[in-house]
Amino acid sequence: MCGVMMVIGDVEKRLNKILEKEGALYFILIDPDEKNCIDIVKKVKDYADAIIMGGSIGITNLNEITKEIKEIIGDMPIILFPGNVDGLTPYADAVFFMSLMNSNNTYWTTMAPTLGAITIKKYNLEAIPMAYLGIEPIKRTAVGFVGEVNEIPQRKPEIAALYCLSAKYFGMRWAYLEAGSGAEFPVSNEMVAVSKRLSDINIIVGGGIRTPEVAYKKVISGADAIVTGTLIEDNPNMVKEMRDAIKKAGMEKIKMKENK
Ligand SMILES: CC(C)=CCC/C(C)=C/CC/C(C)=C/CC/C(C)=C/COP(=O)(O)OP(=O)(O)O
Ligand SMILES: O=P(O)(O)OC[C@@H](O)CO
Ligand SMILES: [Mg+2]
Secondary structure, eight states, rough: HHHHOOOHHHHHHHHHHHHHHHHHEEEEOTTTTTTHHHHHHHHHTTOEEEEEESSSOOSSSSSHHHHHHHHHHHTSSSEOOSTTTTTTOSSSSEEEOOOOOOOHHHIIIIHHHHHHHHHHHHHHHHEEEEEEBBBGGGGSSSHHHHHTOOOOOOOOHHHHHHHHHHHHHHHOOEEEEEOOTTTTSSOHHHHHHHHHHHHHEEEEEEESOOOOOHHHHHHHHSEEEEEEEHHHHHOGHHHHHHHHHHHHHHHHHHHHTOOO
């Protein structure tokens, strides 16, 4: 076998299998610097398909927290969602190897992932290639500020779709449409739909998703994965309702495809 072939790893295979069977994924974002993150993980562990771990402003104790979380969640994968090169630990299973494609600063488009690459290799982390795309109103959130995002206007969904197509041609299998943690409003259904239609890569949607109804519509529109962070930090009891809505939409999407 020729060595240049990029092999899809176990975590990504597992996610793809769930997608095939259930039509949608639910990722819960855990900020390792949140003081009660372990309690949150205990409450949500039976409802997520993966824990994604990261923060945009500094990170401490990542090794210890990740080890502790891994013990609680068993074989559910922990995927790192690094805000910078310090967001890496060998105790996770995988990492979103991401480029913030619409940053104005080449540090966030290519330099941070490049500096992190050798650590990822040494830690034996599975790299999942992902375009990270900052969508309005991300400029008003921490990641938009830190990442110097040239935000994609919500009224121009075709721009997001073009980035997703570009990501696909770069070999990325995932694109994350991000409105920013705690965003006043999430990425529009239309933007999700055109991005999925044009690129047909796996679309993750996050930022400002606060109700099961909103999550349901994102999945029906074409989202393959939904991320919630703030909602679960504030109210972990919402996790079951959220999962149910995402999985219901996923199954409906599978049925719609079969009937086509
Ligand atoms: C692949 C490697 C090693 C690095 C990639 C580094 C890149 C491109 C980062 C993009 C810019 C960035 C700051 C991303 C942060 C993503 C993230 C972990 C967001 C989580 O939400 P927060 O922004 O922490 O929310 P709060 O601060 O509101 O809690
Ligand atoms: O905190 P929320 O608004 O759920 O956003 C989650 C995630 O998209 C942030 O990176
Ligand atoms: Mg945070």
